[in-house]
Amino acid sequence: xxxxxxxxxxVLLSLLLYGQALAKSKEPKAKGGKLDFPIPVDQDAxxxxxxxxxxxxxxxxxxxxxxxxxxxxxxxxxxxxxxxTYGEDGGWDLRIVLPQSMxxxxxxxxxxxxxxxxxxxxFQLTGSGLKFNTQTRTGTLTGHVEMEIYDxxxxxx
Amino acid sequence: xxxxxKPNKRASALPAIAWLAAFLxxxxxxxxxxxxxxxxxxxxxxxxxxxxxxxxxxxxxxFSGKVKVTDPEFELTCDELVVFLRDPKAEPEKAGGSSSGxxxxxxxxxxxxxxxxTAEDGTEKIYRGKADHGVYDATTEEFVLSGSPEVQQGINxxxxxxxxxxxxxxxxxxxxxxxxxxxTIQEAPDEP
Numbered sequence: 001x002x003x004x005x006x007x008x009x010x011v012l013l014s015l016l017l018y019g020q021a022l023a024k025s026k027e028p029k030a031k032g033g034k035l036d037f038p039i040p041v042d043q044d045a046x047x048x049x050x051x052x053x054x055x056x057x058x059x060x061x062x063x064x065x066x067x068x069x070x071x072x073x074x075x076x077x078x079x080x081x082x083x084x085t086y087g088e089d090g091g092w093d094l095r096i097v098l099p100q101s102m103x104x105x106x107x108x109x110x111x112x113x114x115x116x117x118x119x120x121x122x123f124q125l126t127g128s129g130l131k132f133n134t135q136t137r138t139g140t141l142t143g144h145v146e147m148e149i150y151d152x153x154x155x156x157x
Numbered sequence: 158x159x160x161x162x163k164p165n166k167r168a169s170a171l172p173a174i175a176w177l178a179a180f181l182x183x184x185x186x187x188x189x190x191x192x193x194x195x196x197x198x199x200x201x202x203x204x205x206x207x208x209x210x211x212x213x214x215x216x217x218x219x220f221s222g223k224v225k226v227t228d229p230e231f232e233l234t235c236d237e238l239v240v241f242l243r244d245p246k247a248e249p250e251k252a253g254g255s256s257s258g259x260x261x262x263x264x265x266x267x268x269x270x271x272x273x274x275t276a277e278d279g280t281e282k283i284y285r286g287k288a289d290h291g292v293y294d295a296t297t298e299e300f301v302l303s304g305s306p307e308v309q310q311g312i313n314x315x316x317x318x319x320x321x322x323x324x325x326x327x328x329x330x331x332x333x334x335x336x337x338x339x340x341t342i343q344e345a346p347d348e349p
Contacts, residue, residue, distance in 0.1 A: 085213075094213060118211075122242055122258045125218070127209065137213035145209040147218060149242060149258040151199030151229075 035105040039070040052134075061085045061134060063103075076103045083110065085137060095119040096132065108134045116141060124148045201228040201259045203240060216242040216260075226262065230298060231273075235291070236266025243295075257295050264291040272300055276330030284326045285309045298328040308332060314341045 035052060039045045050063040066080030078101045087093040097119075101112035109131060116130040118139070128143025196202070207222025219239045226233040241261040264270075268291040272284045289304025302308065306324040308315045315324060315338050322336030 120213075122245075125209065125211065138211065140208055140210045142208045145205045145207075145220060147203040147209065147220075147240075148196065149201040149203070149240070150197050151201075152243065152245070152258050153199065 034074075035103075035108055037068075037070065037076055037103075037105055039068055039076065041070050041072055044069045059086050059090070074104055074106045076105065077101075078103055078110075083132075083134065085134070093120065094137065096130075098130070101130070110134060122150050122152070124150075199229055199257070201226065201257055203238065205238070216244055218242070224264070226264075228257065228259065228293075230257070230295075231293065231300060232271045233262070233264060233269065233291070233293075235264035235268045237264070239263045259293075259295050261295065262293040264293075265289070268302065268304075270300055270302070270326075272326050274326065274328070274330035280330075282310055282330045284332065286324065286326065288324075300326045302326075312343045314343065315339070316341065 037050065045068045046066065048063075048065050048068060050065065051059055052061050052063070054060050062084045063078070064082045064084070065078050068079075068081075069077045071077055078098060081098045081101055083094075083096040083098070084092055085094040085096075095118070096110070097117040098110065098112050098114075100114045101110050101116075103110050111132075112130045114129070116127050118125040118130075118132075118141075125141060125145070125147045127141030127145040130139055130141050132139035203218075203220055203224065203226050205220035205222050205224045207220075209218055209220045211218040217239065219237070221237045224233075224235050224238040226238065239262070240259060242258055243260040266289065268286075268288045270284075270286045270291055270293075272286070274282045274284065276282055284300075286300070286302050286306060286308040288302035288306035290302070292301045293299075294301075301323055302325075303321075303323045305320070306315075306317050306322060308324050308326065310332065315332065315334060317324070317336065318339050319337035322334065322338055324338070325333040325335075327333060
């Protein structure tokens with residue numbers, strides 16, 4: 001009898017929970033799933049190198065980190081990190097130097113509010129903040145941004 | 158269709174002062190080092206005050222907010238810029254062509270460009286252009302200005318008289334205008 005009286009509230013609550021679950025499922029998730037980071041929550045790890053491979057076992061990127069602290073299941077705070085990404089041919093592609101940054105393991109996005117340098121064989125890009133998707137290898141630098149595009153004849157010397 | 162009318166009109170010194178004022182910030186910037194960091198010879202330097210997005214796969218970067226470009230071929234300021242970098246695998250370096258890592262640059266909003274060209278007779282020509290839109294192609298080394306373009310070279314100032322007029326600063330030191338334009342020939346000031 002009481003349950004029947006509260007039926008509208010139960011339906012409303014169910015809808016609310018369903019909506020929340022739906023919203024959560026729409027959060028950007030990386031295609032290859034969550035990155036595996038071998039540090040327990042609330043613990044620091046110093047001077048470590050963490051390689052990430054794709055599903056075929058091919059090396060995608062290397063994180064060289066001065067100090068890493070896992071804040072929760074998804075977020076890792078990085079100090080003095082260098083991310084090195086690798087191309088299809090196995091050669092190095094991008095090198096990202098981040099004095100202070102945050103890595104979201106679920107979205108595979110690195111963010112930083114500090115000085116950032118991105119290097120490739122043909123350019124160097126610096127900025128005062130970064131949001132970089134390690135999977136799509138696209139990013140946005142903010143603040144005063146500067147890009148140096150190298151002369152190709154100088155590269156070959 | 159080339160439609161550059163030359164009324165051979167002698168203008169006052171006022172347009173020259175306006176031109177000088179428009180290019181002063183760019184001229185000052187060109188004299189300053191782009192940053193404290195050591196530069197590689199022949200590099201193209203792009204700076205922006207707001208942000209930059211880049212896509213590693215498509216070799217494309219966009220910039221916004223007081224964008225400045227210093228390239229061995231030209232100097233440029235604009236509101237927004239998209240640059241495309243050369244793909245060394247797909248586009249091997251050509252002998253005698255531009256060796257810049259830059260493939261193409263598309264500039265929008267308050268575009269001001271200074272380009273130095275050596276004519277066939279060996280004389281150096283300095284082109285100062287302004288427009289709403291500009292495209293630089295490093296393969297042809299040409300700069301195409303559109304959207305009310307205006308280009309000054311020496312005592313000549315070419316001004317678009319139609320919205321669709323385009324002005325191309327060519328590699329050989331010549332300029333090509335497509336669409337209606339007016340040319341003002343200004344008398345050089347007397348030497349004191």
